Amino acid sequence: MAEPILVAKDIRKSFTDPVEVEILHGINFSVQKGEFASIIGKSGCGKSTLLYILSTMDTDYKGELWIDGEEMSKKSEKELARVRNKKIGFVFQFHYLLNEFSVLKNVMLPALKLNELSEEEIKENALKKLEVLGIRNLADKPANQLSGGQKQRVAIARSLINNPAIIMADEPTGNLDTANSRIVYETFKELSELFQQTLLVVTHDPSFAEGTTRIIEMEDGNIIRH
């Protein structure tokens, strides 16, 4: 039986400003190892909010969150930072590379922070990840000279550097044209099939969701299909 990487138990989230509105009404679901899951739903249904909670960046919620067998809601800010560093890879809609650094350095940074390998080994790993994504030739370029599609692939390479338990992506194709969206999708697909990488992707692109192995559909703060 597959082991669960991520378990959400009765997660509730309210915004209190200007009036208290509950936007997540007790979310229960889990993601198994090796799954390529997508969360879909209309704008405002709470899917991004849920992802931020799942990614430990938003700590203002009720309920339980387990990642790789560990409970998250009682951890300190520092411990959560370490969890994000080691266990979770991130891909955002707007690429979010550090423009001041080269592509290679961007990919290396999370591993340097983790500080488990020597700088040479990290560099080698980073180059391997870039190789997998077919952008090794860009390694020495400054991050701000890349096209949108290239940036997104660098972001994916970065999310892979610490061999995370799960990669979370927030609308990774939301800001890309069809061709680049295709490439990003293929990349995720490949990671899932070749490396059994666990993936959780928030998207509102139906064709992207169709290609994943599991679709979680949300509506008005509830999961209606999974």
Added chain:
Amino acid sequence: MKLLLQIALTLLRARLKQTIVAAVGVTFGITMFVTLLSFMSGLNKMLDGLIGNRTAHVRLYNEIKVSAKQPIKLAYPDTSAHHFISSVKASNARLEIYNANKILQTLDKDERVLGYSRRLSSQVFFNTGASDITGFLSGIDPEKEVSYFHFEDYITLGNAIDVKQIPNSIILGKPLAETLMAEIGDVVQVTTPNGERFQLKVVALYQSGIADYDKTQSFASLSTVQKVTGKGNAYITDIQVKLKDILMAPKVAKEYGGIFDLDAIDIQAANSQFETGTQVRTIISYAVGITLLIVAGFGIYNILNMMIYEKMDTIAILKATGFAGRDVKRVFLMISVIIGLVGCAAGLVFSVLLTTAISKIPFNSAAVPTVKTFPVDMNPIYFVIALVFTFATTWFAGWFPARKASKIDPVIIIRGK
């Protein structure tokens, strides 16, 4: 730590222009601070020197005064009554310091004394044509005056030591010499209060900067003045003592006054207004200097604040990829301190250049004939103060923005897009 430093340096390099502007703010503050203090301290020392160099730390002398014990008081010791009669006037006053040799031996042995100089002052008349000019003739030890009281600094023409080597020679105040129409090598005639006349050869001119004093003052060797006034070779009226530590002067003066039964006055009592002036000037220069540094600190604070608003994305991404709030805070603190230290280093270099430039500017003053350019006193302690203060200011200037950065929630930034 090394990684955070690397990130800080990369962020600094990415906004090189802004970094330089911030550092220049610090550089300016430090340059002005060190230069100002050096310049003020130089001027202060010069002004202090005006009085301090040639004034004895402790002066021992006899003053003409009425007896403290009036006969009426001896007869009626009742202190509750007021005595209207104090008929015994000051008389037979001895200006001479008695038993001078014994006193000088005691001074030789005293650890606190750096050196001393004997003096013999007498009133004389300088004769020019039909008129007599009242003046003072001081007998001095030229060598001791030179080594302890910077006497040669006030000699505008000629050589102070000549007064000892050439018999019957005199040093005249410059305005006095002008009145007498005397130049070096000329002979002037002086008349003592007893009516005796002496011919003295002018060997040097003296200018203290205090015009009234220079108009009447002249110097000769101790033996010459003893001869002129018809006194023996032990006769002196003044002992000028220089101490190792000027702050000891009041205590030593009190002690000597008691032991030797003489009038003893210390430099602080004699020139108290001067002391206050020095203190006030020092306070002013420090106040201005520290204000400059604080202004520079605010500059850093502003620029870091701006930088953090610009680097929101960077902060969010660092946090999302596993950097804790503390790491982010450290990065921004490092940025601040690096700006501060680089700016400070440049400031110290510039301040050396600037003070050197100031010390080359011509400055002529009648009061200080030996000073030809602006005085500058470069004290290494100013460098240390500047360095410590920059470190502290930039640390605090960086701390608040850095703390703010560490508290930023990445979700808010990412969602805000």
